[in-house]
Amino acid sequence: MNRDLSLLQPYPFEKLTALKAEVTPPADLEHIALSIGEPKHPAPPFVAECLINNIDKLANYPTTKGLPELREAIANWCSRRFNLNEGTLSAEDNVLPVNGTREAIFAFTQAAVNRAPDALVISPNPFYQIYEGAAYLAGAEPYYLNCLADNNFIPDYDAVPEEVWQRCQLLFLCSPSNPTGAVTNLETLKKLIELSDKYDFIVASDECYSEIYLDEENAPVGLLQACAELGRDDYKNCVVMHSLSKRSNLPGLRSGFVAGDAALLKPFLSYRTYHGCSMPIQHQLASIAAWGDEDHVLDNRDQYRHKFDAVIRILEPVMDVQHPDASFYLWAKTPIADDKFAQGLFASQNVTVLPGRYLSRETEGKLPGAGFVRMALVATVEECVEAANRIREYVESL
Numbered sequence: 001m002n003r004d005l006s007l008l009q010p011y012p013f014e015k016l017t018a019l020k021a022e023v024t025p026p027a028d029l030e031h032i033a034l035s036i037g038e039p040k041h042p043a044p045p046f047v048a049e050c051l052i053n054n055i056d057k058l059a060n061y062p063t064t065k066g067l068p069e070l071r072e073a074i075a076n077w078c079s080r081r082f083n084l085n086e087g088t089l090s091a092e093d094n095v096l097p098v099n100g101t102r103e104a105i106f107a108f109t110q111a112a113v114n115r116a117p118d119a120l121v122i123s124p125n126p127f128y129q130i131y132e133g134a135a136y137l138a139g140a141e142p143y144y145l146n147c148l149a150d151n152n153f154i155p156d157y158d159a160v161p162e163e164v165w166q167r168c169q170l171l172f173l174c175s176p177s178n179p180t181g182a183v184t185n186l187e188t189l190k191k192l193i194e195l196s197d198k199y200d201f202i203v204a205s206d207e208c209y210s211e212i213y214l215d216e217e218n219a220p221v222g223l224l225q226a227c228a229e230l231g232r233d234d235y236k237n238c239v240v241m242h243s244l245s246k247r248s249n250l251p252g253l254r255s256g257f258v259a260g261d262a263a264l265l266k267p268f269l270s271y272r273t274y275h276g277c278s279m280p281i282q283h284q285l286a287s288i289a290a291w292g293d294e295d296h297v298l299d300n301r302d303q304y305r306h307k308f309d310a311v312i313r314i315l316e317p318v319m320d321v322q323h324p325d326a327s328f329y330l331w332a333k334t335p336i337a338d339d340k341f342a343q344g345l346f347a348s349q350n351v352t353v354l355p356g357r358y359l360s361r362e363t364e365g366k367l368p369g370a371g372f373v374r375m376a377l378v379a380t381v382e383e384c385v386e387a388a389n390r391i392r393e394y395v396e397s398l
């Protein structure tokens, strides 16, 4: 077997299962999971209908490049949403459908890394673990940039050593961030684009939470938007990854896209043709319907806003919790070690949260996720409020 497989770390949820197995939760309280980032709001009915109405497409092989109509719908959505200069994001050359951002992150990394012995893939820390595994299996070494509270959970890019930029082949951004909810601003994005020119690396921005935000007047900015502002209409060195999983509550549709530099997407398409990961035609048609509608997305945000307000109101008096810039995660500082906190909360209140240390790696003597837990506000408002009340009771008992 591939020797690099041994470099893969257990997934955070495996560690969480082991942590919880050491204790027994109270039998009289129903379990509430705030640990998994799976959207729970209902999927838009018109998308499900479209899927059912096209079930006969099971009889056809889909193409890797996807239907022109889907690429057109994606290019239109992305251009509208990120104020791209008209006609610069071509449905033919700058967009590829993918089966969710997870596989896109993994596959893109395999296509992007040139396997030089000193190859680095830069990742935020804490982070979505696929960046790391994708780097290892592409023959690169992950390099972690700590996202700390004193820099609003954005890496201090100015402190990155020159030697690291020189070795960097691919830089991952996660904006809005899982788990912190922090959004990388335009100024930083532009700076990273300049660095990508100077040191010749690719910037891949995982923006799968871009449509979950709390302030309607302040939608998260994106990497292609930064390119547009720079007049970089070929999106050189830049790709973004987007998904319908969170935006449209369709994690089971496995639908997203990669968009950006045509010179990167062409070899990526070639890689994907061999990889064999084309999206079923009925899923493509359902995706066209989803990308074409914003009403359900607005309603989705309303529901999250309501939950954040309710939960923060309950927790604020006892914990250091703040509204995130975006995403559906509350990244809460814990009064005791985060793993002990999560275990104690489960043992006394039957509520599961994810210890931040499981989402990060130790670098420079720091474990940047430690001292935080991630709460995904994906359940119903009633359940989230019930969980918040129990968390408050637990904190008060410490």
Ligand SMILES: Cc1ncc(COP(=O)(O)O)c(C=O)c1O
Binding pocket: 037, 099, 100, 101, 102, 103, 128, 174, 177, 178, 206, 208, 242, 243, 244, 245, 246, 251, 255, 256
């Ligand atoms: C940061 C981040 N990127 C990517 C994904 C993958 O999402 P999907 O494959 O459903 O688009 C997730 C899922 O939780 C995530 O948190």
